[in-house]
Amino acid sequence: MLRLFFRFMTFFSFVIVVGCYNSDQNIESEELKSNLIESYMDESVNKQNSIEERKNSLEKAYSICSTLNNSTFKIEKIQNISFTYYSLKDYENYKRMNEKALKLSTEINDSLNIARSYAYLGIYYRPSKLDIAYENFYEAEKIYASLSGNISRKEIAFDHGKVLVDLAQILRKTKDYGKSESITIKAIESFEEAENDLYIPMCYTNLGNLANSLEHYDEAIEYHLKAIEYAKGTDKEIPQTLTSFNNIGIVYKSQQKYDKAKEYYHKALSYTEFLSKRPRRHARLLDNLAYVNFLSKDEADIPDLFYMALKIRDSINDQNGIATNTLHLAEYYKSIAKDSIARVYAERSRDLSIKIQNNGDLLKVYRLLSDISDSKEGLSYANKYIVLNDSLIKEERLFRDKFARIRFETKEIAKENQQISRENQILIIAILGLTALFLLGYIIFRQQQSNKELLFAQTQQESNEEIYRLLLNQQIKLEEGRQMEQQRMSEELHDGVLGRLFGVRLSLDGINQRANDGFTEARNKYIDELKAIEKEIRLISHDLGAETLPSDVAYIDAVENLIKDLCEVHKIEFEFNNDEDIDWEGIDDQKKVNFFRILQESMQNIFKHAHADHIKINFDYVDSTINLTILDDGIGFKANKVKKGIGLKNITSRVSQMNGEVQFLSNEGSGTKVSVHVPIEAKVEEVY
Numbered sequence: 001m002l003r004l005f006f007r008f009m010t011f012f013s014f015v016i017v018v019g020c021y022n023s024d025q026n027i028e029s030e031e032l033k034s035n036l037i038e039s040y041m042d043e044s045v046n047k048q049n050s051i052e053e054r055k056n057s058l059e060k061a062y063s064i065c066s067t068l069n070n071s072t073f074k075i076e077k078i079q080n081i082s083f084t085y086y087s088l089k090d091y092e093n094y095k096r097m098n099e100k101a102l103k104l105s106t107e108i109n110d111s112l113n114i115a116r117s118y119a120y121l122g123i124y125y126r127p128s129k130l131d132i133a134y135e136n137f138y139e140a141e142k143i144y145a146s147l148s149g150n151i152s153r154k155e156i157a158f159d160h161g162k163v164l165v166d167l168a169q170i171l172r173k174t175k176d177y178g179k180s181e182s183i184t185i186k187a188i189e190s191f192e193e194a195e196n197d198l199y200i201p202m203c204y205t206n207l208g209n210l211a212n213s214l215e216h217y218d219e220a221i222e223y224h225l226k227a228i229e230y231a232k233g234t235d236k237e238i239p240q241t242l243t244s245f246n247n248i249g250i251v252y253k254s255q256q257k258y259d260k261a262k263e264y265y266h267k268a269l270s271y272t273e274f275l276s277k278r279p280r281r282h283a284r285l286l287d288n289l290a291y292v293n294f295l296s297k298d299e300a301d302i303p304d305l306f307y308m309a310l311k312i313r314d315s316i317n318d319q320n321g322i323a324t325n326t327l328h329l330a331e332y333y334k335s336i337a338k339d340s341i342a343r344v345y346a347e348r349s350r351d352l353s354i355k356i357q358n359n360g361d362l363l364k365v366y367r368l369l370s371d372i373s374d375s376k377e378g379l380s381y382a383n384k385y386i387v388l389n390d391s392l393i394k395e396e397r398l399f400r401d402k403f404a405r406i407r408f409e410t411k412e413i414a415k416e417n418q419q420i421s422r423e424n425q426i427l428i429i430a431i432l433g434l435t436a437l438f439l440l441g442y443i444i445f446r447q448q449q450s451n452k453e454l455l456f457a458q459t460q461q462e463s464n465e466e467i468y469r470l471l472l473n474q475q476i477k478l479e480e481g482r483q484m485e486q487q488r489m490s491e492e493l494h495d496g497v498l499g500r501l502f503g504v505r506l507s508l509d510g511i512n513q514r515a516n517d518g519f520t521e522a523r524n525k526y527i528d529e530l531k532a533i534e535k536e537i538r539l540i541s542h543d544l545g546a547e548t549l550p551s552d553v554a555y556i557d558a559v560e561n562l563i564k565d566l567c568e569v570h571k572i573e574f575e576f577n578n579d580e581d582i583d584w585e586g587i588d589d590q591k592k593v594n595f596f597r598i599l600q601e602s603m604q605n606i607f608k609h610a611h612a613d614h615i616k617i618n619f620d621y622v623d624s625t626i627n628l629t630i631l632d633d634g635i636g637f638k639a640n641k642v643k644k645g646i647g648l649k650n651i652t653s654r655v656s657q658m659n660g661e662v663q664f665l666s667n668e669g670s671g672t673k674v675s676v677h678v679p680i681e682a683k684v685e686e687v688y
Contacts, residue, residue: 030068030069030073033064033065033067033068034068034073034077036061036064037061037064037065037077040057040058040060040061040064041057041058041061041080041081041084043057044057044058044061044081044084045084045087051088054084054088055085055088055090055093058081058084058085058093061077061081062078062081062097065077065078065081070104070107070108071108072108072110072113074104075101075104075105075108075110075113075117076113078097078098078100078101078104079097079098079101079113079116079117079120081097082094082097082098082101082120085097086123091124094120094124095121095124098117098120098121098124099117099121101113101116101117101120102114102117102118102121105117111143111146111147112143112147112156114143115139115140115143115144115147115156115159115163116140116159118136118137118139118140118143119136119137119140119159119162119163119166121136122134122135122136122137122140122163122166123166126166126170128357130170130173130174133166133170134167134170134171137163137166137167137170138167140163141160141163141164141167144156144159144160144163145160153193154193154194154195157190157191157193157194158190158191158194158196160190161187161188161190161191161194161199162187162199164183164184164186164187164190165184165187165199165202165203165206167183168180168181168183168184168187168203168206169206171183172206172209172210172213175213177210177213177214180206180210181207181210184203184206184207184210185207187199187203188200188203188204191203197230197234198234198236200227200230201227201228201230201231201236201240202227204223204224204226204227204230205223205224205227205240205243205244205247207219207223208220208221208222208223208224208227208244208247208251209247211223212247212250212251212254215254217251217254217255220247220251221248221251224244224247224248224251225244225248227240227243227244228240228241228244238271238274239281241268241271242268242271242274242275242281242285245264245265245267245268246264246265246268246284246285246288248261248264249261249262249264249265249268249288249289249292250288252264253288253291253292253295256295258292258293258295258296258298259296261292262289262292262293262296262298265285265288265289265292266289268285269282269285269286269289279312279315279316280312280313280316280318280321282312283309283310283312283313283316283318283321283325284309284321286305286308286309286312287305287306287309287310287321287324287325287328289305290302290303290305290306290309290328291328293305294328294331294332294335302332303329303332303333306325306328306329306332307329309321309325310322310325310326310329313325319352319355319356320356320358322348322349322352323349323352323353323356323358323361324349324358324361326345326346326348326349326352327345327346327349327361327364327365327368329342329345330342330343330344330345330346330349330365330368331368333345334368334371334372339372342368342372343369343372343373346365346368346369346372347369349361349365350362350365350366350369353365359388359392362388363385363388363389363392366381366382366384366385366388367381367382367385369381370382370385501530501533501534501537504530508523508526508527508530509527511523512524512527532569554584555584555585555592556578556584556619558596559576559578559595559596559599560576560578562596562599562600562603563576563599563603563615563617566600566603566607567603567615570607572606572607572612572613572614572615573613573614573615574614574615574616574617575614575615575616575617576617576618577617577618577619578618578619579618579619579620579621581621582619582621582626587626587680590657591658591678591680594654594655594657594658595626595628595676595678597650597654598628598651598654598655598676599617599628599630601647601650601651602630602647602651602674603615603630604647605647605648606630606632606634606672609634609635609637610632610634610635610636610671610672611634611635612632612633612634612671613633614632614633615630615631615632616629616630616631616632617629617630617631624679624680624681625677625678625679625680626677626678626680627675627676627677628674628675628676628678629673629674629675629676630673630674631671631672631673631674632671632672633671634671634672635668635669635671636666636667636668636669636670636671636672637666637668637672648664651674651676655676655678658678659678659679660676660677660678660679661676661677662674662675662676662677663675
């Protein structure tokens with residue numbers, strides 16, 4: 001498991017690196033393709049081009065679109081192409097584009113566009129295959145309902161509402177009135193949530209038609225008036241008003257309130273300018289008015305109104321309208337006992353209804369033909385009527401059963417998905433549990449190893465500390481031996497060599513007092529030289545005994561005395577400054593000894609090599625650091641020889657012991673500067 005995880009992470013990292021490398025070029029290419037697609041889309045909607053040219057532009061747009069990376073952007077471009085095909089009444093290519101959009105949406109798991117693709121395919125099947133249309137709309141509705149928790153509800157409420165309206169209308173056509181009503185109300189709620197009233201008039205129109213079918217006539221009229229109210233002030237106001245007036249007329253016709261029906265048909269027909277550009281709607285209103293006149297025995301404008309409507313419908317090849325119109329003419333001529341003319345129109349309505357599968361009008365035609373035909377043919381038509389009626393009832397029942405089965409299967413699939421989801425959760429929990437146990441075991445193992453390593457390290461540390469203590473004790477003993485040897489040499493120089501030199505000097509003084517042989521001046525010169533040697537030996541003797549500074553002399557006084565004595569012996573001027581912020585009493589004795597020896601060694605180097613006339617020595621205290629600066633105006637030395645002298649190495653060694661830094665800055669003929677920087681840890685007072 002871990003190995004697979006690491007392999008996946010390695011591959012993922014590689015993909016990211018390659019993706020970053022090519023990202024700029026990909027973006028450029030995608031933008032270029034998008035611009036080309038838009039260019040072809042513009043050509044496809046240009047009405048100055050022929051239909052074929054516009055379709056060719058759409059094909060070119062799709063060819064480029066198919067080369068885009070799979071993404072939501074690509075899906076939306078394909079859907080836009082499909083809408084243009086639909087506007088050109090090329091429904092097969094509309095279907096083809098949306099099938100591709102659905103497939104791509106499923107591949108990239110784009111739920112929103114899966115739902116949209118199902119809805120667009122439902123629109124394709126809606127005119128002819130209600131069951132397939134219902135199935136597609138239902139799939140879309142399920143997804144929209146499930147998306148409400150993942151996407152802002154307002155963003156999808158409008159599309160969800162449109163799908164609900166389509167479902168409701170299909171259910172009304174298959175006479176599942178109760179389900180259609182509840183879904184229509186849900187659609188209205190979705191549109192209100194989306195704050196978009198565009199399709200609410202359609203919803204109230206559907207509710208009005210449902211109420212009329214259920215013989216709730218007052219409710220039906222109220223719903224149709226509401227549809228008009230919602231359409232006011234929009235570009236759909238006149239079309240919706242005419243639709244509602246026509247539907248109200250149908251409601252009053254169902255109640256046999258023919259005068260009220262005529263009133264609303266006349267209101268609708270008063271919109272002459274609008275209807276002149278919409279012949280299909282105009283013909284329907286004329287036919288309905290004529291039929292109400294026929295039912296109410298008002299034969300003033302009959303059959304002229306029927307013929308006027310039929311002429312318009314023939315001119316635009318409105319086959320559904322022609323089938324209904326010729327049926328009405330057949331009924332009219334039957335009512336005035338002109339069966340031969342009635343038969344002509346009835347047969348025309350029959351043939352057309354069969355062709356376009358208008359079973360509602362075909363059923364009425366069979367009944368009419370059974371009445372106006374001779375007994376044998378009439379019986380045949382009666383049988384056809386019975387068979388068709390039974391078939392329609394059975395088909396409606398099958399539709400309702402199929403729709404119910406789709407809903408049931410969907411619920412079963414949802415249950416199965418929930419079960420699979422629970423099983424997956426259990427599996428994931430088990431895997432996580434095993435992983436946790438493995439990690440816990442690994443952690444315990446590593447902890448045991450760490451404890452062993454820590455115990456070993458502690459033992460090693462204790463051994464190192466013991467070795468350090470032994471080395472320290474040895475160093476202390478060596479230091480004690482060195483100091484004893486220094487003391488012995490100091491005493492030997494002071495008591496032995498210095499005493500003998502003092503005796504020689506006294507003897508020479510005695511000779512000078514007794515003799516006057518002309519060498520007195522020479523002897524005085526040697527006596528002075530002996531005095532100088534005595535003084536230098538005395539200083540050396542003092543130095544040898546001063547590694548551990550005496551406690552009865554202030555440190556800075558001892559330093560100043562050293563500088564003064566050495567400079568007087570070598571006849572060199574000096575300047576000494578000490579920063580009062582330095583607490584010499586609080587500084588470690590070993591550091592003070594090291595500073596003393598560094599200063600002593602530096603001055604010896606100056607006396608031996610520098611030929612200096614002036615020395616400047618400063619102790620400064622800055623940021624918990626003691627800075628010692630020794631500056632002379634001697635002849636200097638070459639920088640590349642800094643590491644060769646023993647004295648400089650000794651100084652470097654002592655500075656290193658104090659964890660400090662030293663710099664030797666010199667050029668020939670420009671003097672020498674020695675800078676020592678030693679950090680001093682501040683003492684922390686214990687509080688009890």
